[in-house]
Amino acid sequence: MTDSPILALRGVSKSFGQVHALSQVDFHADAGEVMALVGDNGAGKSTLIKSIAGIHPIDEGEILFEGRPVSIGGPKDAGRLGIEVVYQDLALCDNLDVVQNMYLGRELRDRLWRLDEATMEQRTRETLRGLSVTTIRTPRQLVAGLSGGQRQSVAVARAVMWNSRVVILDEPTAALGVAQTRQVLDLVRRLAEQGLAVVLISHNLHDIFEVADRITVLRLGRSVGEYAVAETTQQEIVQAITAGIPAAARSNGEAPV
Amino acid sequence: MSMQAGTESVSELDLPPVAAPGSAGRGPRLTGGRLVARAAPLAVPWLMLAALIAAYSSLQEGVLSREQLNLWTAATLTLLLVAAGQTIVILLGGIDLSVGGIVSLSTALAATQLGTGGSRLIGWAALIALLGFAAGAVNGFLVARLRLQPFIVTLATWSIWSGVALWVLPTEGGTVPESYLSWVNREALGIGAPVAVLLALVAFWIWFKRTPLGTGIRAIGSSENSAYLSGVPTSLTVTAAYALSGLFAALAGLFLVTQTASGSPTVGNDFILNSVAAVVIGGTSLFGGRGGLGGTIAGAFVLTVIGDLIFALDISSFWTPITTGVLLILAVLANSLTELYARRRARR
Numbered sequence: 108m109t110d111s112p113i114l115a116l117r118g119v120s121k122s123f124g125q126v127h128a129l130s131q132v133d134f135h136a137d138a139g140e141v142m143a144l145v146g147d148n149g150a151g152k153s154t155l156i157k158s159i160a161g162i163h164p165i166d167e168g169e170i171l172f173e174g175r176p177v178s179i180g181g182p183k184d185a186g187r188l189g190i191e192v193v194y195q196d197l198a199l200c201d202n203l204d205v206v207q208n209m210y211l212g213r214e215l216r217d218r219l220w221r222l223d224e225a226t227m228e229q230r231t232r233e234t235l236r237g238l239s240v241t242t243i244r245t246p247r248q249l250v251a252g253l254s255g256g257q258r259q260s261v262a263v264a265r266a267v268m269w270n271s272r273v274v275i276l277d278e279p280t281a282a283l284g285v286a287q288t289r290q291v292l293d294l295v296r297r298l299a300e301q302g303l304a305v306v307l308i309s310h311n312l313h314d315i316f317e318v319a320d321r322i323t324v325l326r327l328g329r330s331v332g333e334y335a336v337a338e339t340t341q342q343e344i345v346q347a348i349t350a351g352i353p354a355a356a357r358s359n360g361e362a363p364v
Numbered sequence: 365m366s367m368q369a370g371t372e373s374v375s376e377l378d379l380p381p382v383a384a385p386g387s388a389g390r391g392p393r394l395t396g397g398r399l400v401a402r403a404a405p406l407a408v409p410w411l412m413l414a415a416l417i418a419a420y421s422s423l424q425e426g427v428l429s430r431e432q433l434n435l436w437t438a439a440t441l442t443l444l445l446v447a448a449g450q451t452i453v454i455l456l457g458g459i460d461l462s463v464g465g466i467v468s469l470s471t472a473l474a475a476t477q478l479g480t481g482g483s484r485l486i487g488w489a490a491l492i493a494l495l496g497f498a499a500g501a502v503n504g505f506l507v508a509r510l511r512l513q514p515f516i517v518t519l520a521t522w523s524i525w526s527g528v529a530l531w532v533l534p535t536e537g538g539t540v541p542e543s544y545l546s547w548v549n550r551e552a553l554g555i556g557a558p559v560a561v562l563l564a565l566v567a568f569w570i571w572f573k574r575t576p577l578g579t580g581i582r583a584i585g586s587s588e589n590s591a592y593l594s595g596v597p598t599s600l601t602v603t604a605a606y607a608l609s610g611l612f613a614a615l616a617g618l619f620l621v622t623q624t625a626s627g628s629p630t631v632g633n634d635f636i637l638n639s640v641a642a643v644v645i646g647g648t649s650l651f652g653g654r655g656g657l658g659g660t661i662a663g664a665f666v667l668t669v670i671g672d673l674i675f676a677l678d679i680s681s682f683w684t685p686i687t688t689g690v691l692l693i694l695a696v697l698a699n700s701l702t703e704l705y706a707r708r709r710a711r712r
Contacts, residue, residue: 183595198593200586202653203579211583212595214576221574265594 111174112137113304114159114190114273119168121154128154129328131168136273136304141295143315143336144308146325147348152308155325156275160185160192173272186213191266195277197258201251205243206231208250209265234268235260238294256287263294267303274298275306280314292318312341326351405647405655408698409662412645412691416669423676434556436668438548441558442467442620444664446635447642448565449500449612451660454643456605457585457652458514462503463613463639465525466496467632470617472529475538475627485544493614499525500610504603522636529629538627548622561619562661569657581605585652641688642667645695647702654703666691 112135121129129151136142146152157163159170161179169176172188179185185192199208206224209231215223231246240260243253250258259279266274276295280288295318299305309315315322316336324331324347331347346352421427446463453460470492477488499521506517548557572578580601583591592598616635621627646663648655667688674684 182593183597186595192593194593196590198587198590200583200590200594200653202582202586207579207583208594211579211591212597214579216576219571220576221571222576222579224574 143319189272445616449609464636466613468529471627472533481543496614501607504606508602
């Protein structure tokens with residue numbers, strides 16, 4: 108574990124009425140690493156990232172950004188800190204083109220308050236090229252006309268364009284075919300190599316073991332434990348997800364080698 | 365700046381940033397199929413208008429003249445101003461029925477308060493425009509903040525403003541000062557004041573659709589949730605859209621009194637559904653996100669020219685609403701077909 112993670116959650120709890128979606132959850136994301144967040148349906152993964160994004164304010168605990176406690180009141184606050192979330196439905200607007208989507212809500216303006224189209228288009232090209240996204244031929248295409256993988260690439264590119272420090276990806280490969288999944292996983296790896304803290308939520312352990320450095324397992328709103336990918340196995344993670352066997356149990360020799 | 369710097373250095377190392385060809389232009393570059401796909405929705409209303417004008421000019425002399433343009437624009441401008449506001453709200457995925465009440469109230473106030481001219485006239489005209497803006501902002505607040513249905517909200521405020529209009533001016537009448545009526549009759553180079561207003565409206569739209577607000581409105585029309593998650597200030601954007609619709613409705617009332625030289629507490633009601641019809645004939649989707657003023661202009665003129673055409677054909681005037689209805693259905697049908705076509709083109 109690094110000394111000061113970019114993003115850390117300490118004892119975070121969140122309830123919706125009687126439902127304890129998160130209780131006393133600890134979590135962190137470090138620069139240059141891919142942290143996977145796994146858990147069964149209803150384990151609290153979505154609530155956790157929505158808390159980080161400021162959509163669900165937390166009831167208890169604290170969120171630390173670069174060691175400082177912060178309060179995040181909405182997607183704009185998160186964005187200002189450098190936390191970007193790529194939601195499962197990607198939050199793209201079909202009727203706008205790639206450039207307009209990349210800058211949605213943060214448009215560059217010229218003196219007459221119009222969009223600075225030329226600069227926006229140029230930076231979009233540069234960002235896509237920087238991420239080696241070659242599948243999008245022109246950033247003036249409407250998003251409606253893009254494939255699933257291309258849309259995912261646009262959403263990821265948008266997330267990293269804003270001096271982001273932390274990028275959270277919610278099930279980025281769930282709706283993709285084999286080749287497109289490959290592209291997105293490569294992209295995830297490149298983000299970490301460029302020094303970002305990446306949080307990857309996925310149900311696909313195979314994908315996770317391929318790109319992640321660490322895994323945090325959530326079960327019924329609690330964190331079961333954190334595992335280094337290099338020192339664990341898929342079986343161990345499955346057991347943690349389904350039965351909640353914590354990492355400490357491993358030292359008792361219960362987990363298969 | 366870490367990510368930005370990282371991204372740039374990568375592109376500098378691997379692929380030197382090439383100045384994208386043609387990216388110096390202001391608007392988005394469009395070529396070939398994509399241009400066709402985006403222009404297609406505009407084609408339907410303008411072709412419809414061209415066909416109606418062609419039919420009319422086969423029956424009448426001097427249709428393609430500046431005089432006719434001035435006449436038709438004067439006859440259409442009230443509807444067009446209301447429909448311009450309606451376009452903005454419908455692009456957002458909403459609807460504004462309150463424009464009827466705002467137009468009525470605006471004419472009622474104009475016919476009773478403008479006085480005899482001078483600074484009182486200017487002050488009240490500005491106040492009426494401001495009231496329209498504020499009335500629209502109330503709609504926007506109720507829709508955006510209190511999450512009420514736009515149909516019900518604007519139905520309610522239509523009723524409220526109609527009531528206030530009756531309070532201000534119980535029956536049709538009042539007087540509008542001569543000095544105010546005269547500006548409409550001014551001409552320059554054979555172009556009347558209504559045409560000048562129309563051109564100003566077009567200039568406004570060309571600017572407006574490229575502003576962050578214009579983009580935000582279309583984004584919300586596509587998906588309010590996506591827009592919110594992307595950081596679009598959705599409440600503010602929705603409120604601004606309804607406020608603009610209220611402002612345009614008030615301006616429409618201020619123009620209408622120059623045509624009638626009097627106020628009416630119920631005159632606005634004609635413009636509620638006609639403004640929606642003009643927007644829809646103009647190719648703007650009632651589901652939001654697609655369309656714009658370019659089509660609405662044609663849509664509004666279509667409604668004017670139909671009436672004149674029916675008159676010129678010397679058939680009973682009840683054919684006007686019937687023909688309007690049929691054209692409305694044809695326009696919606698044509699628009700959904702071009703949208704389908706545009707999507708297929710966009711995929712290539």
